[in-house]
Amino acid sequence: MNNSRTGRRSATSGRVEVVRPQQDPSLYIVLKAIGHRDDYVVSVNTRPREGRLAGRWLPETRTVKSLREWSAPQDRDVWFSPNPLRARLRPGRRGGIADVARGQTLFADLDVKSGSLASLDECRAVIDLLTVWLEGVPPAVAVESGHGLQPIWRVSNTKSVPNLVTDDGSRWSETSARWSALVNLAVKRVNPNARPDSVFNPDRVLRCPGSVNWKRADEPVAVVTHLHPHFAGGSGPHNGRSLVPMLRPTRLDAVLPPPALGGVAQRHLTRVPTTFREAQQWLANQPGATVTWKNMDTAMQRLCDYRALVQMFAHGLDDDVSAHSLMVRRVLAVILTSTDGSAGVVRALELVRTAYLEVMGRRRLGELPGEGRGEGAAESDFYRAVVGAVSKARGRIQSPTPRVGPDGRVVLFSEKGRN
Numbered sequence: 001m002n003n004s005r006t007g008r009r010s011a012t013s014g015r016v017e018v019v020r021p022q023q024d025p026s027l028y029i030v031l032k033a034i035g036h037r038d039d040y041v042v043s044v045n046t047r048p049r050e051g052r053l054a055g056r057w058l059p060e061t062r063t064v065k066s067l068r069e070w071s072a073p074q075d076r077d078v079w080f081s082p083n084p085l086r087a088r089l090r091p092g093r094r095g096g097i098a099d100v101a102r103g104q105t106l107f108a109d110l111d112v113k114s115g116s117l118a119s120l121d122e123c124r125a126v127i128d129l130l131t132v133w134l135e136g137v138p139p140a141v142a143v144e145s146g147h148g149l150q151p152i153w154r155v156s157n158t159k160s161v162p163n164l165v166t167d168d169g170s171r172w173s174e175t176s177a178r179w180s181a182l183v184n185l186a187v188k189r190v191n192p193n194a195r196p197d198s199v200f201n202p203d204r205v206l207r208c209p210g211s212v213n214w215k216r217a218d219e220p221v222a223v224v225t226h227l228h229p230h231f232a233g234g235s236g237p238h239n240g241r242s243l244v245p246m247l248r249p250t251r252l253d254a255v256l257p258p259p260a261l262g263g264v265a266q267r268h269l270t271r272v273p274t275t276f277r278e279a280q281q282w283l284a285n286q287p288g289a290t291v292t293w294k295n296m297d298t299a300m301q302r303l304c305d306y307r308a309l310v311q312m313f314a315h316g317l318d319d320d321v322s323a324h325s326l327m328v329r330r331v332l333a334v335i336l337t338s339t340d341g342s343a344g345v346v347r348a349l350e351l352v353r354t355a356y357l358e359v360m361g362r363r364r365l366g367e368l369p370g371e372g373r374g375e376g377a378a379e380s381d382f383y384r385a386v387v388g389a390v391s392k393a394r395g396r397i398q399s400p401t402p403r404v405g406p407d408g409r410v411v412l413f414s415e416k417g418r419n
Contacts, residue, residue, distance in 0.1 A: 025225050027080055028067045030209045033140050033227055034105050034154045038065035040084035041101075045205055047077045047321070049214055055369060057321045061085060071210055072223075078211035082107055082152055083165075083202045100202045103155055103163045103175065105140075107206060108183045109197045111148040115302065117187065117194050123149040129186045138228050143206060146213030146221030150206045165202060176200045195299075274391035276383065282390050283335075288343025296344035303334050304348035309355035314368050323370065324381055327356045331385040335393050353382045 025033075031042065044067075045059045062070075064084075072078045082105040108130070110116075110123040117123055127149065131138050139151035157163045177200075184196035207213065209225035274282070283289055293301065309330070313323040330352050338345035356378060363372030373381065 024210055024222075025227055026067075026071060027209050028064065028070065030141050030143075030225060030227070031064050031067065031080075034082060034152055035140075035157070036064045036084060036104065038063065040064045041087060042067075042084055043081040043205065044208065045079045046073065049076055049217065055315065055321070057316075061087075072208045072212075074212050076212075077214050078208035079205035080208045081203065081205050097165075097201055097203045100165045102157070103165055103202055104157075105152050105155060106179050107150060107152045107204070108200075109145075109148065109150050109204075109206070110187070111197065113147060115195045116197075117148070117191055120144075120149060122190050122194075125190045126183075126186045127151045129189060130183065133182065133186070140228050141209075142226045142228075143209060144224040144226070145207040146223055147215065152206070176202065195302075272391050272394040274387055274394060276387055279387045279390040282394060283338075283345055283349070283386075286338045286343075286345050287341065289338070289346045291343045291347065293344070293347060296348070297342050299337055300334070300342040300344045300348050303330065303337060304344075304351040306351050306355055309352060310358055313356055313359040314362070314370075323356065323359055324373075327352065327382065328385040328388070331382070332389040332392065335386070335389040339393050349386065353379075356382055 027044075031040075036042070041061055041063055043059050043061050045057060047057055048054050081100075084101045084104055085099045086101045108126070110126055112119060112123065117126070127139060127142065130151070134153070137153065140154040141152040143150040143152070155163050180196075180200040183200070187194050187196040207223045209223060211223045213221045213223055288295070296304075312326055312330075316322070317326065331349065334345060334348045334352060338348075357375065359368060360373045360378040361375070362368045363370050364374075365372070
């Protein structure tokens with residue numbers, strides 16, 4: 001990383017200071033660049049590092065107008081919602097898919113880390129490839145998060161094809177699945193060994209412009225934001241060509257049709273009602289369900305490394321700090337990975353369960369911060385997560401992957417889908 005934006009320790013005070021580039025755009029400027037109006041509502045989420053609220057996720061909903069003079073605090077992690085919410089939420093709520101008002105953006109979280117992309121150059125190559133596949137539409141914003149890049153594309157909104165999200169978010173579930181397939185394909189094209197991100201839901205939060213990434217407390221990194229010239233100031237020569245068209249749900253199959261078997265491993269999920277006994281039987285019938293750790297493949301081992309699980313449930317991740325939510329997500333990831341042919345689902349789930357119970361137990365004893373659910377309640381949490389994940393896995397169908405035309409380019413939007 002460029003030393004001009006990483007943390008350095010003061011020789012006199014011993015405190016870590018962050019050197020920030022000049023003229024970094026504020027959150028307000030970024031929101032205007034991606035098409036937010038002043039009356040739109042977004043969430044701003046902070047996580048203090050010190051004091052009685054240290055490590056807690058503190059969400060707040062704000063109108064875009066109220067952020068005009070606001071600047072991100074520098075002593076904690078800060079995230080924002082790139083898609084506008086329906087209205088102000090009660091204190092303490094970040095909002096879920098049902099709270100998203102518009103699919104204002106499509107975005108990707110391109111990490112530079114072991115098992116993912118190897119460098120910022122590879123992140124840029126993915127963005128370049130996606131821009132080509134989007135028929136030359138560039139991201140309006142690229143946020144250099146400190147450990148990767150988060151490009152944000154602005155989605156068009158017209159009377160005939162609005163980017164409104166239905167009450168339950170179903171209108172965007174298919175769009176998100178198709179977009180994730182496209183991003184994952186681009187990542188694999190750039191680096192076949194990289195493991196793509198799997199979270200593309202419209203309520204996702206991203207690193208806040210002008211903030212600091214404190215993921216490594218002894219080496220904080222300034223979050224740097226790049227605006228595309230077309231979108232600076234919230235306007236520019238769009239003319240329908242610099243925006244990603246919002247697609248009519250009825251035309252999605254014409255744009256990215258379902259493929260034959262194979263392709264990107266991302267799937268569109270439909271629940272199949274499942275009882276606990278049916279879930280047990282389904283798991284037992286998975287190929288290699290009961291193999292030991294030694295015989296698991298690398299993908300499954302990564303998901304159930306015990307020490308990493310305890311660390312995650314105890315201290316959270318950048319985009320989620322709820323142990324229960326993280327446990328549910330990890331159970332789903334393990335079970336879906338088993339449907340890709342990875343052996344060891346039973347042992348992997350047992351490791352997830354044991355790690356979750358350990359964290360809850362240590363919380364009850366006061367060894368870890370947070371609410372410590374009783375052992376029986378924690379067990380019930382886990383088994384409900386298993387049944388829910390199996391019900392999704394049983395209805396799993398191949399997620400649409402991009403259609404490649406005779407010239408080798410990905411066919412993303414049909415002429416009828418364009419503005």
